[in-house]
Amino acid sequence: MATLIAPSNHSPQEDAESLRKAFEGWGTDERTVITILGHRNSHQIQQIRKAYEEIYQEDLIKRLESELKGDFEKAVYRWILEPADRDAVLANVALKSGKNYNVVVEIASILSPEELFNVRRAYIKRYKHSLEEDLATHTSGHLRQLLVGLVTAFRYVGDDVNARLAQSEADILHEAVKEKKGSQEEAVRILTTRSKAQLIATFNRYRETHGTSITKKLLEEGSDDFQKALYTTIRSFNDHVKYYEKVVRDAVKKVGTDEDALTRVIVSRAQHDLKAISDVYHKRNSVPFEHVVAKETSGDYKKLLLTLLGQED
Amino acid sequence: MATLIAPSNHSPQEDAESLRKAFEGWGTDERTVITILGHRNSHQIQQIRKAYEEIYQEDLIKRLESELKGDFEKAVYRWILEPADRDAVLANVALKSGKNYNVVVEIASILSPEELFNVRRAYIKRYKHSLEEDLATHTSGHLRQLLVGLVTAFRYVGDDVNARLAQSEADILHEAVKEKKGSQEEAVRILTTRSKAQLIATFNRYRETHGTSITKKLLEEGSDDFQKALYTTIRSFNDHVKYYEKVVRDAVKKVGTDEDALTRVIVSRAQHDLKAISDVYHKRNSVPFEHVVAKETSGDYKKLLLTLLGQED
Numbered sequence: 001m002a003t004l005i006a007p008s009n010h011s012p013q014e015d016a017e018s019l020r021k022a023f024e025g026w027g028t029d030e031r032t033v034i035t036i037l038g039h040r041n042s043h044q045i046q047q048i049r050k051a052y053e054e055i056y057q058e059d060l061i062k063r064l065e066s067e068l069k070g071d072f073e074k075a076v077y078r079w080i081l082e083p084a085d086r087d088a089v090l091a092n093v094a095l096k097s098g099k100n101y102n103v104v105v106e107i108a109s110i111l112s113p114e115e116l117f118n119v120r121r122a123y124i125k126r127y128k129h130s131l132e133e134d135l136a137t138h139t140s141g142h143l144r145q146l147l148v149g150l151v152t153a154f155r156y157v158g159d160d161v162n163a164r165l166a167q168s169e170a171d172i173l174h175e176a177v178k179e180k181k182g183s184q185e186e187a188v189r190i191l192t193t194r195s196k197a198q199l200i201a202t203f204n205r206y207r208e209t210h211g212t213s214i215t216k217k218l219l220e221e222g223s224d225d226f227q228k229a230l231y232t233t234i235r236s237f238n239d240h241v242k243y244y245e246k247v248v249r250d251a252v253k254k255v256g257t258d259e260d261a262l263t264r265v266i267v268s269r270a271q272h273d274l275k276a277i278s279d280v281y282h283k284r285n286s287v288p289f290e291h292v293v294a295k296e297t298s299g300d301y302k303k304l305l306l307t308l309l310g311q312e313d
Numbered sequence: 314m315a316t317l318i319a320p321s322n323h324s325p326q327e328d329a330e331s332l333r334k335a336f337e338g339w340g341t342d343e344r345t346v347i348t349i350l351g352h353r354n355s356h357q358i359q360q361i362r363k364a365y366e367e368i369y370q371e372d373l374i375k376r377l378e379s380e381l382k383g384d385f386e387k388a389v390y391r392w393i394l395e396p397a398d399r400d401a402v403l404a405n406v407a408l409k410s411g412k413n414y415n416v417v418v419e420i421a422s423i424l425s426p427e428e429l430f431n432v433r434r435a436y437i438k439r440y441k442h443s444l445e446e447d448l449a450t451h452t453s454g455h456l457r458q459l460l461v462g463l464v465t466a467f468r469y470v471g472d473d474v475n476a477r478l479a480q481s482e483a484d485i486l487h488e489a490v491k492e493k494k495g496s497q498e499e500a501v502r503i504l505t506t507r508s509k510a511q512l513i514a515t516f517n518r519y520r521e522t523h524g525t526s527i528t529k530k531l532l533e534e535g536s537d538d539f540q541k542a543l544y545t546t547i548r549s550f551n552d553h554v555k556y557y558e559k560v561v562r563d564a565v566k567k568v569g570t571d572e573d574a575l576t577r578v579i580v581s582r583a584q585h586d587l588k589a590i591s592d593v594y595h596k597r598n599s600v601p602f603e604h605v606v607a608k609e610t611s612g613d614y615k616k617l618l619l620t621l622l623g624q625e626d
Binding site: 120130189 | 430442443
């Protein structure tokens with residue numbers, strides 16, 4: 001369930017005018033920015049961007065970038081991009097700013113095949129390179145095979161499962177986790193080509209046959225970038241709500257808080273299943289997610305996140 | 314240039330009725346089938362299929378399969394499928410019937426990125442598996458990396474070329490052709506991710522630096538399935554008209570003729586650049602392509618091919 005609270009009817013023109021007023025004069029009226037943009041779904045926001053451009057011959061995003069700053073600006077920017085474009089930006093930033101392959105794995109494993117393809121389209125439009133091209137240039141070996149395979153996949157969507165295949169491929173994954181060369185390549189093949197339903201059946205067979213989950217087993221073994229990416233892939237396919245709970249838990253646990261991760265999960269999921277992620281967080285940590293967000297963040301950034309979390313001011 | 318001669322206006326309903334009449338009574342009137350279907354472009358044929366289905370509550374393709382036989386039936390079937398669906402079938406048949414990876418390489422290297430993606434969509438719709446899934450299951454090592462990388466690519470389309478990159482990647486390809494392990498993986502990366510314009514610049518740099526074309530060099534070296542697929546990839550990107558000329562030349566040279574290859578090139582290109590392929594054939598072999606086709610084939614199959622080649626009866 002979504003946490004975003006958006007009215008079913010709004011006037012893009014009036015919203016654009018209110019935003020313009022918020023920019024005018026001395027300083028910016030951030031409260032209005034949050035009240036409007038924090039209460040519109042992505043379709044509505046695209047309409048506002050269009051109306052704003054038509055009325056003022058100005059790009060709303062550029063104007064916001066010049067009006068706002070810091071984590072707040074970053075969060076607003078990410079929130080108001082079209083979802084596919086947002087994911088393209090997140091993937092590109094993650095690749096450039098070091099090696100946060102988790103972001104790429106998330107996008108590839110959690111989105112539907114059609115959504116993932118739209119991200120690739122948006123990526124090429126923005127950067128004039130393909131996502132797989134940039135990924136492949138910066139990685140090698142099994143890690144490259146896994147990451148490139150994940151983002152380029154266009155998987156079958158359906159509930160059909162081949163039970164015998166699930167068993168044999170659970171065994172292959174078991175071998176791979178023990179780090180045998182040949183079977184790692186097979187693990188990559190399985191994770192990058194099988195349908196989600198088939199993969200979940202395979203993970204279940206693994207647990208039944210080997211008495212432990214494959215992710216637990218992966219944690220016990222080494223943890224190079226490839227193993228970490230394998231781990232994230234499997235968790236994302238298996239139960240992405242639980243996976244995201246872990247991401248935000250780690251983000252707020254850090255001294256200084258990982259704002260990028262926090263922003264990413266909230267803006268990406270506010271319109272989808274942030275309620276479920278928030279509930280799992282509450283249950284696991286015995287404290288409401290909103291309370292932790294309120295405690296670890298501040299200012300307009302905090303207000304925006306809480307608004308997206310459905311906390312009325 | 315196309316060889317297909319199709320009227321700019323036709324009535325799908327009248328065409329459907331004429332086809333129905335051709336099926337009725339004792340035996341099939343193959344001449345009518347050829348006269349109609351051999352003179353309609355793929356968009357028009359899809360309209361005829363739809364009209365036929367609406368009027369007679371019968372699938373035109375199934376009816377044709379029961380009415381026709383042999384190479385003629387196969388060629389009609391391939392010709393009247395939607396192009397993306399046809400390529401999905403060609404790829405699947407090639408994979409099943411042994412190891413004709415050339416067909417897969419062709420599709421992946423010659424189609425535009427959007428067209429290739431449509432083939433993947435059609436493949437999944439038809440087989441409930443992804444094309445890369447079936448490919449990966451039947452291959453391994455560098456061959457798998459190359460084939461899966463080719464079909465899953467969604468490349469940047471544009472003329473922008475990075476000249477420095479072309480030079481450094483020409484050198485990497487040179488190393489790879491000499492069969493060094495590490496650089497083969499890099500060769501796969503280059504061929505599966507770079508844009509067509511960038512690849513052609515790279516092949517040109519190769520020729521200038523090493524005094525010979527990379528394909529010639531590949532021919533001199535070993536010829537396992539991987540090397541063969543590399544060769545086909547490079548030829549298809551470099552100049553697919555010349556590549557297809559070679560395919561049909563080999564097809565008619567064989568004792569017994571390779572009808573599958575001949576049909577594939579003619580039905581795939583009749584609407585696009587079969588005239589250019591035919592011209593290159595004529596120039597290289599000093600005999601018109603149509604004459605060879607007429608000599609090597611017979612019956613209704615021959616009539617259909619010649620019709621698609623623009624030879625009025």
